[in-house]
Every structure is written in structure tokens, then in C-alpha cells.
Amino acid sequence: MNGEAGPEETGGAVGVPRVIPIDQWEPAAQMAYWGFHQQRRTDYMRYAYLQLGSDADAEEAVDLTFDQVMDRWPQMLQMENLEGYAWTILKRRIIDMHRKRRRRPELMEVAAFEAALADPTEDPYDTLTDAIALYVAVAALSERQRDAILLYYGMGFTATEAAVLMGNEEATIRSQLRTGRRRLATLLKIRCPEHPDGKNP
Secondary structure: OOOOOOOOOOOOOOOOOOOHHHHHHHHHHHHHHHHHHHHHHHHHHHHHHHHOOOOHHEEEEEEHHHHHHHHHHHHOOOOHHHHHHHHHHHHHHHHHHHHHHHOOOOOHHHHHHHHHHHHOOOOOOHHHHHHHHHHHHHHHHOOHHHHHHHHHHOOOOHHHHHHHOOOOOOOHHHHHHHHHHHHHHHHHHOOOOOOOOOOOO
């Protein structure tokens, strides 16, 4: 991302910046960190829960994310894409949690059963079948398409808000949404109508 080394790409001890305790930062840096923490924690928790299906796992992943962000915050303030760097840290901590609990239920299983039980007026078998099909299809998308779809449809973000959270351009998110919808339509064998201007409704 913009030339900066990734969260685990510093090659061990060589080149790793010294961690400066937060109480030794300039007041402006402390305020910026806590502002970022307050602004992003809820969004990170919601996204992590969608990925992990567990409040405890989501909280652990997000806590570890902010621990690492804090360790690197003075350097992150110099980055062109701070949001994208933090998003990458979050994604890697979620991957770590998946590995840690590899024998426990995955996202598709948890979300599908929750959907089946959510509305007692619906046939739980039909709802469960639909939910499983949807989550299998979403899992088959590329990582960026999946993130865009989850943020936009799963969490109710606008394309602009999703772009800010992921550290991307809005046009990139809109493109990922369009291609993701088309891919889902193919996988689920449904029509995906488009407006004359090429934008999906």
C-alpha cells in the first residue's frame, strides 16, 4: 500500500520501528489515535462478527488490531493510506482467529442457522437453504468483491463509507460491487438487471 511495508513484512527484528508508548507521544498524535479508535471500533466489530460469527472472537480480533495499530501509530500518521493499512491489519487478525478456531463453526454455518431462526413466520428449512446458498456464493467471490458486498449489503454502508473504511477509491468499490453482483447472480442463477447506464439497481 503506497510503498509502505505490510503489517508483517518487516522481516523480523531488522527494520522494525521501535515501539513508543502512547504516553510519550505528542498530544496531537494521542488525540488522533483515540479519535480513530472511537470512529472505527464499532465498524471493525461488526465486520469481524460477520466474518467470525462470535462476539468473543470478533472482540479479540479487533482488540489485537488496535494493539498493533497503537504500536505503529506514529509511523502510520506518515502514511498516505492509513485507513487501508489498518484495514489490512484487521483482515490479518481475522485470518488468525479463523486458524485458531479451525474446528469450530465457520461464518456460513453460523450465519445460515441464525437466518433460519430469525423469522418464525418463514419456513425454517427454506430460509436455511436460501441462506446457505447465499453464503456459499459470497464465499466464492474474490476477497475485495466479498468485502464490498458485506460492507454494502451486510452492514448497510454506502459505497463512499465502504471506500473510506477500506482505504480505497469510491469508484473501485462501485466496480467491485457491480462485478460481485454479477458473479453472485451467475452462482445463484438469478437475473441481475442493469440500468441503461450500466449500473445495477
